[in-house]
Amino acid sequence: MTLKNTRAGIYETLLDLVKCPSVSPGSGEVKLAQLLYDKLARLPYFRSFPAHLQLVALEGDPLGRSAVLALARAQPTTPRTVILTGHFDVVETKESRALAELAFDPEQYTAKLSSMKLPDDAKKDLESGNYLFGRGVMDMKSGLALQMALLAELSAEPEKMPCNLIFLAVCDEENNSAGMRAAIKRLASLREEEKLDYLACINSEGFIPREPGDRKRYVHLGTIGKIMPMFYCVGREAHVGQYFSGLNANLLASAVTLQFEGNPDLADSWHGLPSPPPTTLKQRDLREAYSVTLPARAVVYFNYLTVTRTPAQVLAQMREIASAAFEKAVAQVRTAGAKHTEKSGLQVSVPWQPKVMTYEELYREVEQAQSGALSGRLATFLKALPEELDEREKSIALVGELLRLHPDKSPVIVIGFLPPYYPHRSNARQSPRERGLADAVEEL
Template sequence: MLWQSPEQLEALLCRLVSWESRSGTQGEIQFPFNLREELSRLEYYTANPDFITLHDAGKGRNALSALYKNPNAQKTIVLISHFDTVHTKEFGSNSQLAFEPKKLIEHFKERIDDFPEEVQKDIESDEYLFGRGAMDMKAGLALHIHLIEKAIEEDWPINLLLVTVPDEEVDSAGMRAAVEKLDGIRIENDLDFSLFLNSEPSFTQYPDDPNYYFYSGSIGKIMPSALFYGVETHVGEPLRGLNAHYMAAFMSQKMEFSDAFSEEEYGEKTPLPITLKYYDLKEDYSAQTSNHVATLYNVFTMKQNAADIFNMYHNLVEETMDECQKHYESLCNREGVRPVGTIRTLSYKALHDYMTDKYGSEKVESIISEYVGRSDLDDREKSLHIANRMVTYCKELAPLAVTLFAPPFYPPVNASEEPLVRSLASLANNFLMENHDIEPREIHYFNGISDLSYVTYDNYDDSWESYKSNTPVWGRTYSIPFEEMQKLQTPFINIGPFGKDPHKLTERLHRKNAFEITPKLLEKVMEHCMR
């Protein structure tokens, strides 16, 4: 067998890490082809090549699925992972070492004084494997490959469907594409999905956190955004206009760390909102004030849906712009000048409808098409530029704040009360306590954001219509297969290996946990599901 012993698993992971697959690179495009070749070392896939399939995820990228099918079984466990990684700029000129774990640890040992004490201990202990993606999350993929091989060799009376995707670290285009194919794979192969098993690593909850976690839900992430369109003026006559930066500053002050969107479930709280990106859409430097500025805000959710968030956010922007107006008018009174106007607040849908009424749908579509076709802009920039261009055609609305959504959107999901998940939580606790003296802790909403957001969408929720109508690039360069997601009403759990410092120079994986303990735990999960 190829991937069963701890040594074999570590060698497999080192090979996966060596196939650099940073988001947006050629390596990410090539990775699934390398993986298909690796899996084809198993005679099972040589005999059944159609059981390995690539699924187009856009921009040359592909998700990969690999099916182990027992002819007498319908029950199926779907093994979910992602193979893209974040970039390696923090490695500087040594970025290539990020993909060579054996060389990287020696490099770190030579410079051990450069690291904090906790990291020094882990470097010297040889208990950790360092490298980009070693923890997040190629170890999870390696464990799934291990399960596939074991199922084949031991003829497990269950089906396993490995699904590994690109782009999780950016927009989850890979998972969104894979979800559109899952129901077809299920029907074609007469499968009954009984569990989605993700193996994202155990993330620390605070600095130096030694605890091992598993997850029965995944937190939601949504990005309410705003375009602030003011009235331009010369800097020598500042109150002859209304600076968009001035407007945006009021809103960022209101949103940053606001408790307006806070939720608490199972004793867990959503992290507070924060300004994620700030854009000045004035491209050049001049003595003219900027009349168009945009902001992206990060909001985490547990129960609130897209419509809940948008309604609350839009009202908050409206209230804040009223405060901005009052402050601005008081300045005008102090300086003895007349205000240039009253700030309005419109949703993107309202702006879209206003412009359609004024110019017709053909003109509106030409603006949208112009920006969605630009390869130099990402989906967030496209969204903001579309709204901005519409306002330039409707300047009678200025000064104006436009509320909208920018991609991506990760719906919150939770399976904590599912009977199968409760039994698996008990199994994990008993196995780890009895065999390894590890007391695991259940997190009900994985706060690292994950592709699980796209597998079990609320069957009765239609709030996504609000998301669609207020997302400028919806249906062009960004979409979410909500209808397909609603078909996947299946329990899920996230059980993965222990590591530290994801997305950092010192990203590392605990070798014993990853190559000895977690494989056995996942095998126990498989056994439980086969009953």
């Protein structure tokens, strides 16, 4: 079907995109990238300028995935360029339960939902007839369908285009953002090759209501940042029958979580508007088999949103919280030990002292102990890890290996960051371009 900037045309494109199950990471992302490419390749502009449409391969990607990039140049020639972007991958459909197989067929899925028990707000939306349900409809294939339709209309008459347009659709957003990271390099090289001046980037991600019942529509200038604080907790293994001889790493991790989870004092803010506070993404001990000993190692990591804070500032908060959490955990064990002594008559010694170090500090100490022969050893270690481990699990394993090599085996909390990291970007109206973009949005 030819891309058309009409209600019916956008709707048909949306259905085509959703019906391709582009779960990340997976082969569906490869198929959908090709589908996007093929749809754009049929446009008159890209039949005339095929070199302006390309698949941007993810270097070294085992699945062979690509981003899709299309450049439509205005006539007469101008460097002024606006980027339209979005992601085409989706998350899996387990939440759809019995209807999981229909989640990629929006019309059938929406029809079937009428017989299901739904939350009141979802039921109201369904009964209105104004909503289409299905995996990827909102996040974010409807936005891509809109952008493709706009590109089709404007590229048909380049002489009427006020600027160049780049359409960029990326994979892997729901996973490690490998698609955007590859695309950034291509955008940088394309800017030099084509002498482009990037004025703005419009992301067609759906917006989330600020509160239940909120029907306002928002345009966000800039983007919130994301960083993932990690606390790798090392206790002391001991048989459960000798509880006070050890220190449970799960206790350390739990103490950190109590300090960090949902803490409003850690929520970054922009002009008085706070971002959501940090929340736990995963917490677990790190042993692989059942054992009647106190877990010696545990890890917890968090989602942390930023609008002004730097990684160094977040790390300083982490060190403070890790120290306080360690102290509270040890204090709890000492209090329990005193009560145990009172009841049993057995003396209990709790010698543990709070110790916190950053990943960098751990690395430097191990490097010194290894006489500088560390980087090659760690490269070999990482290469030997199972391929199915994601970047976070590999990073956690790397910390574990450094701790294994570290000569000091006393309890410690190692703090650092797990991938991915997304820097924030804000429009502070400080430059003419920032003011111009903000003024343009206010005119909408």
